[in-house]
Amino acid sequence: MRYTLKQIHCRPWTLNSLSLKLIESHYENNYGGALRRLNAITEQLESLDFAKTPAHVLNGLKREELVALNSTLLHELYFASMGGDGKPTKGMMEILARDFGTFDRWRAEFSAMGYALGGGSGWVLLTYVPRDGRLINQYAAEHSQAVASGVPILALDMYEHAYHMDFGANAKAYVDTFLRNVDWPALEQRYDDAAKVPAPRLLEQPEFGDIAGIGVEDVRAMMAAGKPVQVIDVRPRAALSRLQDIAEGVQCRDPEQLQQWIGELSKSEPVVVYCAYGFHVGCRTAIKLREAGFDAKYMNSGHSGWKAIGAPVKIAP
Numbered sequence: 001m002r003y004t005l006k007q008i009h010c011r012p013w014t015l016n017s018l019s020l021k022l023i024e025s026h027y028e029n030n031y032g033g034a035l036r037r038l039n040a041i042t043e044q045l046e047s048l049d050f051a052k053t054p055a056h057v058l059n060g061l062k063r064e065e066l067v068a069l070n071s072t073l074l075h076e077l078y079f080a081s082m083g084g085d086g087k088p089t090k091g092m093m094e095i096l097a098r099d100f101g102t103f104d105r106w107r108a109e110f111s112a113m114g115y116a117l118g119g120g121s122g123w124v125l126l127t128y129v130p131r132d133g134r135l136i137n138q139y140a141a142e143h144s145q146a147v148a149s150g151v152p153i154l155a156l157d158m159y160e161h162a163y164h165m166d167f168g169a170n171a172k173a174y175v176d177t178f179l180r181n182v183d184w185p186a187l188e189q190r191y192d193d194a195a196k197v198p199a200p201r202l203l204e205q206p207e208f209g210d211i212a213g214i215g216v217e218d219v220r221a222m223m224a225a226g227k228p229v230q231v232i233d234v235r236p237r238a239a240l241s242r243l244q245d246i247a248e249g250v251q252c253r254d255p256e257q258l259q260q261w262i263g264e265l266s267k268s269e270p271v272v273v274y275c276a277y278g279f280h281v282g283c284r285t286a287i288k289l290r291e292a293g294f295d296a297k298y299m300n301s302g303h304s305g306w307k308a309i310g311a312p313v314k315i316a317p
């Protein structure tokens with residue numbers, strides 16, 4: 001497979017306070033150089049007999065492939081990031097305020113990250129994270145540092161070749177100039193595309209029908225706020241004696257003996273039950289409680305999830 005050159009996205013002669021000479025050199029030597037390197041590495045990899053290739057040779061080539069591939073992708077995004085009038089669209093201002101508190105807060109962090117890379121090198125990226133459905137400002141000291149599954153939509157190149165010709169060591173002036181050239185309508189289109197990437201699929205347990213689950217964070221918050229909720233650890237006895245610890249402020253009840261303790265519960269307050277990891281026992285117990293007329297849910301991730309968020313536990317009596 002050969003990677004092909006992409007035309008520069010912005011019109012270089014229209015950029016504000018960035019010289020044609022700088023942009024041409026950047027596109028031809030740095031973007032073009034990465035692409036040529038990527039194709040040379042790819043050709044070399046295709047010719048390898050993996051059974052006879054020493055580990056250090058393969059490691060080195062795969063590392064260089066990652067660096068060169070990301071360099072081409074990020075440079076294409078960098079050139080596409082510019083060419084506008086630097087005036088944020090209403091839509092992007094709202095999205096950035098949603099994810100960063102205020103638009104100015106986003107801008108302050110993004111700029112400061114660029115300033116901080118002056119004298120060093122790397123990328124500052126605005127990246128959409130599908131799992132969380134939000135944007136983050138991401139630092140990438142090497143072309144190869146990327147948020148797994150992230151979709152970068154704005155790229156600021158902080159390698160010296162991106163600005164030294166026009167700005168010398170004045171990285172701050174370059175960052176400010178970059179922001180005055182951002183093409184915001186195009187950025188908003190890229191955001192719209194990125195936001196269509198679905199979050200990774202959550203665990204499904206169709207065998208338990210539509211029984212409602214509740215997150216460990218929500219249960220912890222309800223308990224901390226003193227909201228009325230009856231939280232019950234229904235791990236099987238065997239698991240309890242092995243694990244020893246239980247969540248603070250929670251009752252332990254044997255799921256096999258449900259009929260003996262169901263009378264202790266109040267129907268006027270919600271009930272949350274959980275087992276070790278959020279699978280069978282908690283779900284089945286919640287179903288039985290709902291059938292008996294309780295407002296019952298099972299806690300996702302169970303006791304392990306409770307510990308994974310650092311919520312308090314105590315040694316079982």
Ligand SMILES: [Fe+2]
Nearest residue numbers: 030157159162
């Ligand atoms: Fe560059």
